[in-house]
Amino acid sequence: MGLERQRAVNPYDYLPPVPTFELTSTDVVEGEQAALTFVHESAGGANRSPQLSWSGFPEGTQSFVVTCFDPDAPIPSGFWHWVAVDISADVTSLEQGAGESDATLPGAAFHVRSDFGSASYGGCAPPPGDMPHRYFFVVHAVDVPTLGVDGSASPAVVGFNLAFHTLARAYLAPTYAH
Numbered sequence: 001m002g003l004e005r006q007r008a009v010n011p012y013d014y015l016p017p018v019p020t021f022e023l024t025s026t027d028v029v030e031g032e033q034a035a036l037t038f039v040h041e042s043a044g045g046a047n048r049s050p051q052l053s054w055s056g057f058p059e060g061t062q063s064f065v066v067t068c069f070d071p072d073a074p075i076p077s078g079f080w081h082w083v084a085v086d087i088s089a090d091v092t093s094l095e096q097g098a099g100e101s102d103a104t105l106p107g108a109a110f111h112v113r114s115d116f117g118s119a120s121y122g123g124c125a126p127p128p129g130d131m132p133h134r135y136f137f138v139v140h141a142v143d144v145p146t147l148g149v150d151g152s153a154s155p156a157v158v159g160f161n162l163a164f165h166t167l168a169r170a171y172l173a174p175t176y177a178h
Contacts, residue, residue, distance in 0.1 A: 011071040011078065011136065012169065021056040023139050023170035027096055034135065034174040037096075040116070040125035043178055049082060049099030049121035050137065054092055057141040058167045061089050065140040065147060065162060067155070068121070072133040080155035081135065082121040083112045086146050102151075112153045119151055124176035132177035141168040 027050035028034050039045025052066065064087040073079035082099050087109040094105075099121025102110045116122035126133040142165045149158055 010173075011069065012138070012171065015163065015166075018166050019058060019168040021054060021058070021139075021141065021168050021170045023052065023054045023137070023172050025053070025137070025172055026051045028135075028137065028172060028174040030172050030174065032174055033132070034124050034176045038123050038174075039176060039178075040123035043123070043125040043128075045123050045125075047121070047123040048097045049094070049123075051096040052094050052137060052139065052172075054139045054170055057139075057170075060143055061141040061167055062145045063087060063089055063142045063147070064091065065142055065158065066094065067136075067138045067140070067158075069136045069138070069155075070124075070126070070133050071136065072126070072131065074127060074130065080115045081123065082114055082137075083155045083158050084109055085112060085149060085153075085158060086110060089145070110151055112149065112151055112155060112158055115155070124174075126177055128178055130177065132175040134173045134175055136171050136173045138169055138171040140166045143167050 036045045066084040068082035070079040088107045091106045111119040114122040
């Protein structure tokens with residue numbers, strides 16, 4: 001299928017609508033190719049998570065969940081590259097490399113395993129020669145201080161819980177192809 005595959009719509013359009021807020025990055029830009037710094041080692045990159053900052057989230061936000069999802073992966077379920085849970089509501093940014101391990105996240109925040117199988121950020125890594133993939137870096141404003149999952153949860157379970165606790169979400173979707 002490769003390049004003929006039709007680009008999927010925004011996967012968040014399938015969820016119940018919620019307000020948005022501001023998400024910016026000094027490292028990645030909406031719709032533009034990500035630098036090798038943010039690409040997985042298997043694709044020749046440094047595998048560092050980008051810097052992210054957010055503001056304008058709704059009152060009542062008690063925590064955040066940060067995710068990175070590739071809906072253009074050549075599988076029906078897409079591919080989860082990063083899931084960081086229970087980020088305190090007083091945190092409004094993550095520095096470049098925060099996805100390296102639980103120790104690099106603020107406070108009691110933690111990672112669940114990505115589809116690479118590690119509890120950390122896994123960079124962009126589309127199949128060689130495939131169309132440019134979109135990487136949705138999403139900050140979810142959550143109405144509870146803890147999402148009620150632990151490090152053994154799958155990204156799907158985190159997503160299921162977010163369906164009931166997301167007050168608002170913001171995203172940036174850089175691309176990558178090689």
